[in-house]
Amino acid sequence: MAGFDKIAERFTRSIARGTSRRSLLATLGMGMTGAAVFPVLPVARASTHPGGAAHPPVTSGIAQDPGDRTTCDYWRYCAIDGFLCTCCGGTVNTCPPGTEMSPITWIGTCTNPADKRAYIISYNDCCGVSSCGQCLCNRNEGDRPQVRTQSNNDYNWCLGTESSIYNCSTAVIVGVALDQPQ
């Protein structure tokens, strides 16, 4: 797979790294935001688990894919924007029952802290059920203006689905990138 010219590579990287969608509100998101309408972390955390310990993490169970998939800092979410399907009845790579996975989507490139590889992550939306409301997460590394469609995380990608109603977002491994994000 050698021989790609530099421009194509750079273009690819910027597309692959951009990506996510439906942005919002800065410092948002991380963790089990629960029923909090305020996406501000301290409030949300305090409210969802008042006086209690944090919930047990949701992990892959394998060392090569580390991290709690209900928190915004899980490595695959580097360019996600929306409710994490892991908190909504789905998983990191499956939609909740009753929804339909969008056939088209935006992609990002995230580095796995365990194997140091840069993976192409596809952030397929789950559609047909109203806002999940749990685990709002917004990370904008590589996000570009809407003019660069595939690199902008503010679109609702519930396109080509029976209903365009947005429920939550997945983060699916679809390949390994040629090289690391900058």
Added chain:
Amino acid sequence: MAGFDKIAERFTRSIARGTSRRSLLATLGMGMTGAAVFPVLPVARASTHPGGAAHPPVTSGIAQDPGDRTTCDYWRYCAIDGFLCTCCGGTVNTCPPGTEMSPITWIGTCTNPADKRAYIISYNDCCGVSSCGQCLCNRNEGDRPQVRTQSNNDYNWCLGTESSIYNCSTAVIVGVALDQPQ
């Protein structure tokens, strides 16, 4: 207006005192709950005015009708249940622009702490715009099961309006009761 028999009076009182609607969730409501989805007071208050002083009260300006109409403990709200229209673009006795006031409703009897009179309060709903989301307030004095229609505060009284969508509730003086609530 003398001469009503005791049974009629008692029936009247229980109807007039019951009253409100669309109940919920106990300790809710009081004050400018703002965008808080948790109707639990300390959280809501902290969130809506973080680090700041409370807002200036909304008052009648006359001593005979005391109290802050944006707080659940204002005297007229003794049997209200819903979003206070005073926080939604309306006032204590008018609906917000764009809504329609329900022609039928439930009534309560609330004692004015200034003049000590028991007033008949009509809790007309404002209809045709979605949940206001501000100043959720629920007080259940005199509330009775749904079987006693006029004394139950869980019905949506957006009936006879162009749309049955509920926005907020008013508290309108329609008369003085013969005697105090128990």
Added chain:
Amino acid sequence: MRLFVRLLSTALGLAVLPAHAATPAEPYAKPLPEEAIPSVSALPGQWPKSWVLINDFHFNAIVDGRVVVVDTSSANQPLKGIVRAAQFANSLVSTKRGEILTSETFYSRLTRGERTDAITIWDMADLKPKGEIVLPGGKRQLSVTYPNLFQFTNGEKWALVANFTPAQSVTVVDLDGRKVLNEIDLPGCAQIYPTGQRGFSSLCADGSIFSATLDDQGKVATSRTIKAVQDIDRQPLFSAPAMVGRTAWFVSQHGMLQGFDLSGDVARPIPGAFSVGTAEGAAPEWRPSGWQVINADAAGRLYVLMNPAGKEGSHKDGGTEVWVIDPAKKARVARYPLKAQSVAVAVTREDRPHMVLARADGVIDVYDAASGAFVRTLGATVAFNPIVITPVQ
């Protein structure tokens, strides 16, 4: 999506490698595998008995209410799915039918335009809609969620829907035939308590209970009223009873328990109302309080949410204890203190049953039903305003 990536790759002469083709990196020789798209989570063919359905009223967007499927045994992934339950909706679940039913109201322009009331039939296998029955007249009762506004009868082949305009009536729906059979006027009476094989009862404003049997067209075949079954002024009954078989146990705002035998054609008050009891430490007194204030376990014990600040108007404040009652012995058998004031209680049908409590702040807490010991919290992670809990049977 794979198609999309491929197209992109082609269009851009692109650097996306399938995972299996990537360069090794120590200590992991192979990259993580490529994952399938599209993919939707499956539900178990038989739902575990640790699961419950919870009605989320969604006060800040009543138009966008839901019923959520919740695994009470999971502290980190309790939310299993969301079913639409729009606009003061009601819901039913039938394991026998393999269906969740929602009774909803829609406007063609969300808040305005043409109103449509309908029952939607959702498949428990995949939470997808598989049918709809439009309810005529735009008269479905809109209230904060009461379970007894939408009930089965006729062996779960029919459903009954409460109407309120404010004229009161009941619509009879043939679920298998997907059609409305009849509307029964019910002046002065509210709520629906399935009675006998094909019929229902309602409580009436004069303190009576009305019972009707239905013919095969959904019309009233026989009816009967029994007077003075409740004193609405002094001992008003909470509208939603705990069901023990075909016996409905109602509790009053002051803590009196009254049973009704609904197994026959006519609701029969069970003689000998009795109190949930009293206790120290209250000011002024312990009273039932909450939204779903009473429920039963599989063994027939009753669980009542109790508030120590009981007074006029306190009956929806929620409870800080659950009192467990054995209705056969007419005795309180346990008092369970709660971690927080709670507004709804239900008990799972697990071999070791759990008591599930919904709090006003949206948190769901789980306790051991036999001992009252706190087991886990689910946090506020499944619903905005959880108010009615239905255990999977």
Added chain:
Amino acid sequence: MRLFVRLLSTALGLAVLPAHAATPAEPYAKPLPEEAIPSVSALPGQWPKSWVLINDFHFNAIVDGRVVVVDTSSANQPLKGIVRAAQFANSLVSTKRGEILTSETFYSRLTRGERTDAITIWDMADLKPKGEIVLPGGKRQLSVTYPNLFQFTNGEKWALVANFTPAQSVTVVDLDGRKVLNEIDLPGCAQIYPTGQRGFSSLCADGSIFSATLDDQGKVATSRTIKAVQDIDRQPLFSAPAMVGRTAWFVSQHGMLQGFDLSGDVARPIPGAFSVGTAEGAAPEWRPSGWQVINADAAGRLYVLMNPAGKEGSHKDGGTEVWVIDPAKKARVARYPLKAQSVAVAVTREDRPHMVLARADGVIDVYDAASGAFVRTLGATVAFNPIVITPVQ
């Protein structure tokens, strides 16, 4: 309602006295007067310039989005009214037309069924809908609220609607005729910037800007592309510009300001892009950050939300300062520290203008635009997720 009380009184032989007939009680001889029913609050014929419109995205119920009318001068009753703006809606306000317009998407069953996209016309006098124009094809672009997805042209007689399926196009709508005129394909270009008398421009994926004039049928009369107006990789421009007359001032993610003159038939880049500047105390550096990150006051000064933790991916985090820029002098004229990280900024058209900031926690804060002094907070009392602020002109 008075009728209802009278009916009740009659039916029950009842004890409700009109307020004026009640028994005196010291020290108040007369009771409070009876109040009118029904009653709906009126809006001023001309909205005060302390008012703004705020788009509430309502993330927890995207189907139930709103535009709220807010009086920034009122600390205790800032919310003046709510206009429906359903499902990734856009909105416009025209004092000249006396209308608010919303561009929305509906499903016949809230989340499923038939999709309808439509522009709804709301009267500024009473916030009631007075017309609707259905948009064909179910192709309206659904995104988090960008102002430039729905814009006026032709002297506010027409509106332009962005489509995304993901094919891109613009629908031309005659607001007075209440009809759709045309759809213009726009492959590779996004957002709508009204240009000239009857036309628009869009930014394109290759870094160019495309401009078109429209004929009286809404068809493209002339068009022109100017290449390389932005470097999307290195200096991507935030999509929503600050408007100073017909000049659009865009800011890049790294703080470069680029103006476009939109007064003629073709968008003309204004030569001499310049930086918002730098400052100490940042790690790694100050960068523009927020959702509505740049806006202008009536005098033509620019207000840019700045974040001191600027780095790749920080551009939507919100700002802790507002930097005020005089584009005529190409100079920063002030730095205003904010009480809290904010995501949207706008400046009112009052004689003494105020800077209005929306925070991620829903709070709206108001500052003096001339001095940057904090004036008041409105609390989180008008919207769940305020993201775009439009001052009343």
